[in-house]
Amino acid sequence: METPATVIEPTLSHISPEHWAKAVAVARRTMFASIASIDGDGSPRVTPIGSVFLHPTEPRAYYLERFTAALPRNLRRDERCCLMFVDTSKSFWLASLVRGRFGHMPAVRLRARAGARREATPEELARFRRRVRLAKPLAGYGHLWADMSHARDLVIEGVEPVRAGAMTKDLW
Numbered sequence: 001m002e003t004p005a006t007v008i009e010p011t012l013s014h015i016s017p018e019h020w021a022k023a024v025a026v027a028r029r030t031m032f033a034s035i036a037s038i039d040g041d042g043s044p045r046v047t048p049i050g051s052v053f054l055h056p057t058e059p060r061a062y063y064l065e066r067f068t069a070a071l072p073r074n075l076r077r078d079e080r081c082c083l084m085f086v087d088t089s090k091s092f093w094l095a096s097l098v099r100g101r102f103g104h105m106p107a108v109r110l111r112a113r114a115g116a117r118r119e120a121t122p123e124e125l126a127r128f129r130r131r132v133r134l135a136k137p138l139a140g141y142g143h144l145w146a147d148m149s150h151a152r153d154l155v156i157e158g159v160e161p162v163r164a165g166a167m168t169k170d171l172w
Contacts, residue, residue, distance in 0.1 A: 015059045019172070020057070020058075020156075022159075022161075023085070023108045023110060023156075026085045026086075026104070026105055026106075026107060026108045029085075029088070030085045032049060033050075033052040033063075033083045034047065035048075035049050035063075035081050036082045036083075036084070037070070037071055037081045039070065040073075045070055047071045049068070049071075050132075051064035051128050051131075052083065052085075053127060059155070059157070059159070060154060061110075061156060062151050063151065063152055064125075065117055065152050072117060075114040076116075079113045080111070080112070081113075081114055081154070083109065085107060085108050087106050092106075093106075102164070102168055105171050106164065106168070108161055109158075109159075109160040109161075110159055110160075111159075112154040113157060114152055114153070115154070116152070118150065118153070119150060120148065120149055120150055120151040121151070128145070128148060
C-alpha cells in the first residue's frame with residue numbers, strides 16, 4: 001500500500017537562477033538522468049530514469065515512476081537522492097575533444113529530496129507522451145511507456161557542475 005503523497009516544500013534555495021538555467025540546459029541535451037539513492041545496507045544504487053522533467057525557472061522537478069523497484073523503496077527510507085544529467089550528443093563530445101574545450105558544461109549533478117509517489121497529472125502525462133511520441137509506432141513503446149501513471153516530485157537542494165579540468169574551465 002502506497003503512503004499518501006506528501007507535499008515537499010522547497011527550502012530557501014541558494015541556487016542562483018543562472019546556475020539553475022545552466023542545469024536545465026544540460027538536462028535538455030540528455031536522453032535520461034541517473035538517480036542515485038541509498039540501499040538498505042548503505043550501498044549506493046544508480047537508476048536510469050528517462051522521464052525526469054525540470055521546472056524551467058525553479059529548483060524542482062518530477063519524474064514518472066515505472067519499472068523501478070529499489071528506487072521507491074530506497075526513497076521511502078531516505079528521501080535524499082542525487083541526479084546526474086550528461087550531455088549525450090556525440091557531435092558535442094567530438095567537437096569538444098577536437099577543440100580541447102567544452103562549449104558548455106558536459107554534465108551536472110543535482111542534490112534533491114524526493115516526495116511520496118503520487119498519481120501523475122494529465123499535464124505531466126501529456127508532456128511525457130510528447131517526449132516519446134516518435135517511438136509510439138515501435139513495439140517497445142507499449143512495453144515501456146504505455147501505462148505510465150505515477151510521478152514523484154523532487155525538490156532540488158544543490159546544483160553541482162561536473163568538472164573536467166581545463167576542458168570545463170570558466171564554464172560555471
